[in-house]
Amino acid sequence: MDQTYNSNERMSTKDRILDAAERLFARDGFEATSLRAITAEANVNLAAVNYHFQSKEALVRAVIGRRMGPVNEKRIAMLDACEAAAGDGPLPLDPLLDAFLGPVLEISRSHAREFGPLMGRLYTEPGEFIRHVYKEHLEEVATRFIHAFHRALPGLPLTELLWRLHFSIGVMTHTMGAARLLQFFSGGQCDPSDVEGTLQRVKIFVTAGLLAPAPVVSTEVQHAMR
Numbered sequence: 001m002d003q004t005y006n007s008n009e010r011m012s013t014k015d016r017i018l019d020a021a022e023r024l025f026a027r028d029g030f031e032a033t034s035l036r037a038i039t040a041e042a043n044v045n046l047a048a049v050n051y052h053f054q055s056k057e058a059l060v061r062a063v064i065g066r067r068m069g070p071v072n073e074k075r076i077a078m079l080d081a082c083e084a085a086a087g088d089g090p091l092p093l094d095p096l097l098d099a100f101l102g103p104v105l106e107i108s109r110s111h112a113r114e115f116g117p118l119m120g121r122l123y124t125e126p127g128e129f130i131r132h133v134y135k136e137h138l139e140e141v142a143t144r145f146i147h148a149f150h151r152a153l154p155g156l157p158l159t160e161l162l163w164r165l166h167f168s169i170g171v172m173t174h175t176m177g178a179a180r181l182l183q184f185f186s187g188g189q190c191d192p193s194d195v196e197g198t199l200q201r202v203k204i205f206v207t208a209g210l211l212a213p214a215p216v217v218s219t220e221v222q223h224a225m226r
Contacts (some may be wrong), residue, residue, distance in 0.1 A: 014052045016042045022063050026117040029125055030060055061133050064122065067107060067115055068137045074103040075141060079148060091152040093210065097203045100145055101172055105202070108176045109195050116176030123173055153210060160214045168206045175202060 020042035024033040035056055039046050053059040078099035086092065108115050122133065149161055156164075175182075179192035192198055 013042075013044055013048050017044060017049055017052060017059070018063055018066060021059055022067075022114045022118060025060065025063060025121060026114040029121055031125065035059075057132065061136060064118070064133050064137050067118070071103045071107055072137070072141045075099050076144065078102070079144060083148065091148060093152045093207060094203070096145075096148055096152050097206060098199075100149075100168075101202055101206070102199055104172055105176065105195050105199050108179070109193065116173070116179060120173045120177035123169065149210075156210075157214060161210075164210050167209060171202060171206060 017038065021033070021038045024037055024041055028037075035046060035049055038059070039049060042048075049059065053062060079096070082095045082099055083091065085095075104119075146162070146165065149165060150156075150158060153161060175192065175198060182190050182192055
């Protein structure tokens, strides 16, 4: 019996299911991954999955929550500190971006193989249950940060701010999800495991986008977009 198997035996059944589901969700997607595949990967029976999670949707939410819970707690704590330091004055953009981006990029250091692709799946894969995951794990945090960014960029129309935050999230998730591709096509010159260096580069890029002049959209284009 090898050391890996012994390690797996010592791990709780619930954690084995969560780890297996996380690997498969990151690799194959939420919709395409069956409970049968998860039980095979975790070396457990279906009854164990049903006992601990009751449904596939509950399992997806548990997988996301296990990672996003601590990340969001740190983001909110950093945001609270940023707002407290600013008092009634303007909210500075740099520490706000640290709170928004930093904890997410930091977790990729210890869970790079699964977390980045998992977050990419969360933002891009269709499915009604993803809406429930968003409401449970991301909606409250998103609301806090939208208000904070609106305070930091008071001259930017809210609709334009939402577009730019959407793009910023795309930069963040792509940076994590395509880290190995970056290493490949850069010939190893770019190192995504350098979290601090990655964070500073992402902040520079995102800051430029957030501070860019708002586009002038014609009445005809606005009407066509509705």
